[in-house]
Structure formats: structure tokens, C-alpha cells
Amino acid sequence: MGSGSLLALKSRRNGLGLRRGDARVTAHNDRWPDLYAELAEDLHEVLDGLDVRIEHIGSTAVHGLWAKPILDVGIALPADFDVTDITRRLESFGLHFVEDLGDYGGLLFAASSAPDVVVLHVHVVAITNIQWRRYLLFRDALREQRQLADDYSTVKRTLADAHPTDRPSYLAGKSAWVEHTIDRVDHRGPSPSP
Secondary structure, rough: OOOHHHHHOOOOHHHEEEEOOOOEOOOOOOOOHHHHHHHHHHHHOOOOOOOOOEEOOOHOOOOOOOOOOOOEEEEEOOOOOHHHHHHHHHHHHHEEEEEEOHHHHEEEEEEEEEEOEEEEEEEEEEOOOOHHHHHHHHHHHHHHHHHHHHHHHHOOOHHHHHHOOOHHHHHHHHHHHHHHHHHEEEEEEOOOOO
16 A cells, blocks of 8 residues: 655655664654654544544654654554454555564554664554553653753763664663653552563
């Protein structure tokens, strides 16, 4: 099937693309929200007939926030969604299945602009999964609190400088900060540990 929105994501002009394993962050690109909007329209068509919610998540969803140049999209579906059907639809759209991250990321799909350069992550979770709420809670806190977003940019830039080709170390380094922040802004209490 493929789509114009996926082709646009793969264009070098949009500032997206990160080699697997690398941990580079860049200044926010004002094109990212528009790229997300076009992609969301196409994803709604691909998932037509399903009770679906699609959101721009992650750092590329927050104006002014430094981010890994990979667009992150969250898709929430009813708890009893058909994994085989969703996988078939998203793969026919041009995404490839990466892995099942369980309660901490759901089904992960990706798109690449070159064999080793990722431009898009799509996380598919049940709307009842705690991760859906966490995605939105964290994103909204960063959007609403400029100082929090600036602090997060500093954390990410420091970690990316320290671990430019070691994404697992970069992710581990920011994980504690993210968890602490979510617990601080979530008035329902601390999150369970992964």
C-alpha cells in the first residue's frame, strides 16, 4: 500500500533519521507536527472501522524540546484488539514489526529511510494499558511546563554527548529522570517498576 506521509517522513529535508544504536538528539524541527498530522490521517484510513485513538507522543511532539530525530506515534485500541489484523494492516501500510514491548511500549512498529536509519516508531497499546496514560501524561507535562522541557533537553543532550553510539546507555540514563517526572506529575501515585 505505502503512502505519501511515509515518503515524506523518509525525506532528508524533514530532519528525521537516526542510525540504529546511535543516541543523537537535535533541536526541535517545526515540520514534525505537520508530518505527524499527515501520518495520523493515513493511519486512521489504514485502521478504518476500528475504535482507535492516535497521538503524537515522545519528544518530537513537544515544541522546543531536543529530541532523537525519530517521530513517535502512539495508537490505542480496545483491550481485545486483534494483533494479527493490526500487524497485517500496519505492515501493508509500509511499517515493519520490531517487537512486543509488553506493558512498557506495546507492539512496536518502525519505518526506515535506509536499511539502518529509523525515522518512525509506532507503539500500539490497549487503551486500558497504563503505558497509554503515561505517554500522554508525560507529553502533556512537557508541553505545559517550559522549565520541565528545558530540564529534559539538558538531560538528553548530556546523555547523548556521553553515549553517542550507545543508545541502551542513553535510554537507561534518562529512564530514572522520566520515571521520577511521571511520578511527580501523576496524582494517582507512583508507577509500577518495569
